[in-house]
Amino acid sequence: MSELPAPSPQAQQLSAALSDAIREEITAAGGSIPFSRYMELCLYTPGLGYYSAGQRKFGAGGDFVTAPEISPLFGRCLANACRVVLESLQGGDILEFGAGSGQLAIDLLGELQRTACLPGRYLILERSAELRQRQQQALQRELPQLLDRVLWIDTLPEDGFRGVMLANEVLDAMAVERFQWDGKAAGLFHVGAGGDTFEWRLQPSRDETGVAVESLAASCQLSPGYISELNVALPAWLQSVAAPLQQGVMLLIDYGYPRHEYYHPQHSSGTLMCHYRQRAHDDPFLWPGLQDITAHVDFTAVAEAALAADLEVSGYTTQACFLLDCGLDGLLQQAGPTDSTHYMQLAQQAKTLILPGEMGERFKCIALTRGMTTTVPGFGLQDYRNRL
Numbered sequence: 288m289s290e291l292p293a294p295s296p297q298a299q300q301l302s303a304a305l306s307d308a309i310r311e312e313i314t315a316a317g318g319s320i321p322f323s324r325y326m327e328l329c330l331y332t333p334g335l336g337y338y339s340a341g342q343r344k345f346g347a348g349g350d351f352v353t354a355p356e357i358s359p360l361f362g363r364c365l366a367n368a369c370r371v372v373l374e375s376l377q378g379g380d381i382l383e384f385g386a387g388s389g390q391l392a393i394d395l396l397g398e399l400q401r402t403a404c405l406p407g408r409y410l411i412l413e414r415s416a417e418l419r420q421r422q423q424q425a426l427q428r429e430l431p432q433l434l435d436r437v438l439w440i441d442t443l444p445e446d447g448f449r450g451v452m453l454a455n456e457v458l459d460a461m462a463v464e465r466f467q468w469d470g471k472a473a474g475l476f477h478v479g480a481g482g483d484t485f486e487w488r489l490q491p492s493r494d495e496t497g498v499a500v501e502s503l504a505a506s507c508q509l510s511p512g513y514i515s516e517l518n519v520a521l522p523a524w525l526q527s528v529a530a531p532l533q534q535g536v537m538l539l540i541d542y543g544y545p546r547h548e549y550y551h552p553q554h555s556s557g558t559l560m561c562h563y564r565q566r567a568h569d570d571p572f573l574w575p576g577l578q579d580i581t582a583h584v585d586f587t588a589v590a591e592a593a594l595a596a597d598l599e600v601s602g603y604t605t606q607a608c609f610l611l612d613c614g615l616d617g618l619l620q621q622a623g624p625t626d627s628t629h630y631m632q633l634a635q636q637a638k639t640l641i642l643p644g645e646m647g648e649r650f651k652c653i654a655l656t657r658g659m660t661t662t663v664p665g666f667g668l669q670d671y672r673n674r675l
């Protein structure tokens with residue numbers, strides 16, 4: 288990893304403090320902690336974790352770029368989908384999980400205001416206090432006239448939520464377990480302390496996670512030595528966020544695959560990825576707290592968890608098809624041709640969002656609904672639910 292740029296001395300201090308805290312927890316646990324716990328600490332330890340400390344994460348000057356940071360067209364397309372849902376419900380709220388820099392909220396609300404279809408409230412549930420503050424500053428700067436509708440919440444809303452729930456690149460930021468299948472049984476990767484750094488410790492897994500891996504190994508015919516990840520927290524998370532939804536849709540957008548592609552022989556080392564200053568690599572022990580750690584999303588698991596939570600799976604498609612069906616073309620045309628420079632910029636951004644070699648096919652969108660009688664936009668071009 289010597290080719291990666293070195294962090295500033297101040298950032299290195301933060302990373303050292305987080306590493307000390309993780310080492311203490313490892314010692315207290317008797318020598319190792321599950322990888323999911325290590326990932327959780329790296330991303331969310333208050334004041335020190337990647338999402339909880341102050342460094343710039345999103346956008347060109349950060350570690351990675353998400354769709355709302357690439358183009359306002361992303362939020363405007365989502366606004367088109369929200370409008371159809373809000374109109375069919377004759378009102379309602381929007382709840383965004385993990386709002387990052389706040390850019391999606393700004394673009395989406397701006398477009399809904401322009402088309403006179405604002406939600407009653409725009410709720411944001413963000414687990415990072417630092418990001419919440421950034422979001423507040425960004426919305427104050429960009430949309431002061433709508434700030435009274437935006438509410439940051441610490442817990443899920445009361446029962447009876449009607450409207451749209453959104454999460455862009457939130458599932459990939461949830462802590463996962465990492466396992467190895469040896470042909471007969473599952474081993475779970477733990478993290479131990481080795482000198483100055485951390486190291487993998489493979490342990491037999493006879494608990495629920497081990498049983499889940501055995502079942503995966505049988506259904507996906509995993510070969511001995513196969514390594515991958517499992518988001519064991521997903522069913523409980525989906526159950527909890529689905530509970531207050533009385534009527535409406537949950538749109539989840541992320542990079543991932545249906546299960547048979549996720550656990551395909553081609554992915555025999557898993558999907559764990561780290562992002563540091565626009566570079567992707569696979570070493571989660573590098574600079575704890577200073578880099579993002581993610582895993583792809585198993586959308587079959589999302590669909591199963593949704594059904595268990597009494598939601599309907601109403602659509603599943605690629606980001607490209609979703610955005611095009613939500614009117615990307617029309618939004619682009621609105622921008623041109625009077626201002627050709629602006630139009631060219633937006634056209635370039637649209638390509639990044641939809642081209643297969645960029646985000647278009649790697650990212651997927653799934654719609655989970657309850658009590659909806661209107662078709663949710665986004666899935667009219669291609670609906671790949673049969674692949675889940």
Ligand SMILES: C[S@@+](CC[C@H](N)C(=O)[O-])C[C@H]1O[C@@H](n2cnc3c(N)ncnc32)[C@H](O)[C@@H]1O
Nearest residue numbers: 338353385386387412413414415455456457460
């Ligand atoms: C990869 S960032 C994506 C940010 C933003 N949605 C975007 O597209 O630019 C992940 C975000 O999810 C938040 N997050 C992770 N787990 C969460 C959870 N369980 N509830 C709410 N926010 C969460 C993180 O703090 C962060 O804001």
